[in-house]
Amino acid sequence: MSASEFARPAATSSARRRRADGERSRATILEAAARLTTVEGLDGLSIGRLAEHIGMSKSGLYAHFGSKEELQLATLDTAAEIFTAEVIRPARQAAGALAGVEALCDAFISYIERKVFPGGCFFAAASAELDTHPGPVKERLRELQRIWLDILERRIAAAQAAGELDPEEDPAQLAFELNGMLNMGNSLFVLQGDAVGLERARRGFRSRLAAARA
Amino acid sequence: MSASEFARPAATSSARRRRADGERSRATILEAAARLTTVEGLDGLSIGRLAEHIGMSKSGLYAHFGSKEELQLATLDTAAEIFTAEVIRPARQAAGALAGVEALCDAFISYIERKVFPGGCFFAAASAELDTHPGPVKERLRELQRIWLDILERRIAAAQAAGELDPEEDPAQLAFELNGMLNMGNSLFVLQGDAVGLERARRGFRSRLAAARA
């Protein structure tokens, strides 16, 4: 439960009191920030432009966060919640363990295809940008990548336990390969603007899972 | 030959005259720019910091390029030349067609492992950053990604023609999957700082190629 949950346990269990309208503003800001980040980048997204996009003053927006880094951390968690709602949660209803793995992959492709984030997968974009910027934001992002891979891995192990996947397969290795195809589909889709990348990703993970069948 | 060559045919067939010391400076600038770009990002790398890193004045550096965009385009081509020298060229000496495909993949992993670029694969980093920034730089980058995939694909097709790979395999699909594992290895290696990602990539493409054997 704890590590399997992608989104953060709670909003830092804030001792800080919030007014209802402020909470609404904060949510609006963070949702826009998450979406804009995939286009402008985490560093590229300036507070001024974000404020203008929301229709709010720069200082008013800034007051919600003590620093840009805190804004980025909050944006990360908001993106994780969106990812959970769009990918992880829908795939939970799958019937069967192997179907659960396939559902996760399908949900991911759909999440790219529907352009939940205008710049493709949030975490693919953020990872590539932050992997060379040491600090708490990178650490949090690294943690999220690990959690996502763990979710995939656990589902694979469950499918093995259910006798639906070859027990000889290394779950971590299989999760690695599946995620590689998903990310490659995202990359081709966003950079080339070509939906054939998503189709290749679908075909790729399907045949890979078929080959791993018990 | 034309499309198979990753690096640009020539430096824009410059009608511009160059002095020997200027040419040397330009090369120094571009090599540093290519390497720093994988850490700072193409937009994140400022001319001032690049100049300081080289030990040169900002305006002196700037005079070599009419604009930051031209610097970025030249940086892209320099990175392509480095990639050609470090990955494509070494893999040319492979004995046999299938060995050629494996050599490309191995050379790529080695290029990541040796940290030819301090921030991992240049094109993985640049693609993720620029895929949402329309303009000539993105177009050039898109072209380079296509060329790289074509190189992989052509080698696969050659291996099929030589009877070393199953003729039923779709070369484009196989190239997609192999590249997905390579990029995933790069991503894990740079973000998690864990060499196990590269090992997974190696194991992944090896078993995938083994499965595709004729």
Added chain:
DNA sequence: CCTCAGTTAGCACGATCGGTCGTTCTAGTA
């Protein structure tokens, strides 16, 4: 050796960056 085009540096510009300030307004509470 002279000349000229190619380097390179110094300086300054307008814009924008993250961040701070004092102030006003208002939602929630007692």
Added chain:
DNA sequence: TACTAGAACGACCGATCGTGCTAACTGAGG
């Protein structure tokens, strides 16, 4: 109803951004 704390604002800070302009220096062809 009076009080308080959070929310939002506009003005402003120093720093840095990309980009010009100008002048000094120098390598190479005549």
